[in-house]
Amino acid sequence: MSQAKQRIVVAMSGGVDSTVTAALLQEQGHEVIGLTMRIWDHPSVVGDAEPMADARRMAERLGIAWHLIDVREAFRQRVVQPFCEEYFSGQTPNPCVLCNRLFKFRLLLDEADRLGGDALATGHYARILGGGDDCRLVKGSHAHKDQSYFLFVLPRQQLSRVCFPLGEMEKSQVRAKAAALGLAVADKGDSQDICFIPDQDYAGFLERECPERCRPGAIVHVSGRVVGKHAGTYRFTVGQRRGLGIAWPEPLYVVAIDAQRRQVVVGEKRHLEVSSLVATEVNWLIPEPALPVRAACRIRYRHREAPATLVPLGGGRVEVRFDHVQTGVSPGQAAVFYDGDQVLGGGRIA
DSSP: OOSSOOEEEEEOOSSHHHHHHHHHHHHTTOEEEEEEEEOOSSTTSTTSHHHHHHHHHHHHHHTOEEEEEEOHHHHIIIIIHHHHHHHHTTOOOOHHHHHIIIIIHHHHHHHHHHTTOSEEEOOOSEEEESOGGGOEEEEOSSGGGOOGGGGTTSOHHHHTTEEOTTTTOOHHHHHHHHHHTTOTTTTOOOOOSSTTOTTOOHHHHHHHHOGGGOOOEEEEETTSOEEEEESOGGGOOTTOOTTOOOOOSSOOEEEEEETTTTEEEEEOGGGGOEEEEEEEEEEESSOOOSSOEEEEEESSTTOOOEEEEEEEEETTEEEEEEEEEESOOOTTSEEEEEETTEEEEEEEEO
């Protein structure tokens, strides 16, 4: 990021990460404007009620301007409804990736433009190196907190206008900085994985949102034998072992979900093994390759990257051919491609 003093809009959720982000930029001499999105009606959800009030108080404490935008209806249409639809179609969506791609950064950058901002900052633990057409998204310095996996969806033109001041820091350092500044959020807990489901009971959320689509069905072994019943396919994900309630000589795992037939297909661990996958809606953060390239591929946020060859198929599709078989490849999740610390791109697992 340029050392020239800029007007920077900071996405403030009311938590310690975004508050310290604003404080660090302010210390560097930038003009900082806080911006909070009200996304949901539940009182404990980021951008609403207590978090919203915390964001306002932290902006006041730092002496910066603060703006609130109400995006609840757009968030429901563009994030929550697709999230529900994917679950009921047998996928396992990643709402953070979906939100970043369809909603958050596009909306925040538009609002930053309206406020005359030169850049947008968030509290993500990732880094951007270079600038302009040469900007590169790389992992946060500390692997256990790195969030680059969720950011591969940002178009390069958006990436060039974003900064992540926490990319070199550990969480403990961020909390220490907040404490040193006397900020009340220094000891505040981390945000939840799915911000609009604060209790993380996604099955209960789906049942409340779409009760008419919550239908039972059969659990079927890969051999075709019916081995049990389930309360809804949306309660399962590929690779799941717990909660099946089936007596079997070997441990069983969910290997596929057939939402149309309302079937959960299970099998032994060997049935989870795949040597390749196809990623769709691929977003490249490098010039799109025309020929196969080598990369490391991460198929879940906490997954250890696996060496692979990426074969472009055209139409935003890439075949990922792994050097070694992988397990737990879940349709709907993100496959993200790395070269060392650099994010090359990624897409949605078909």
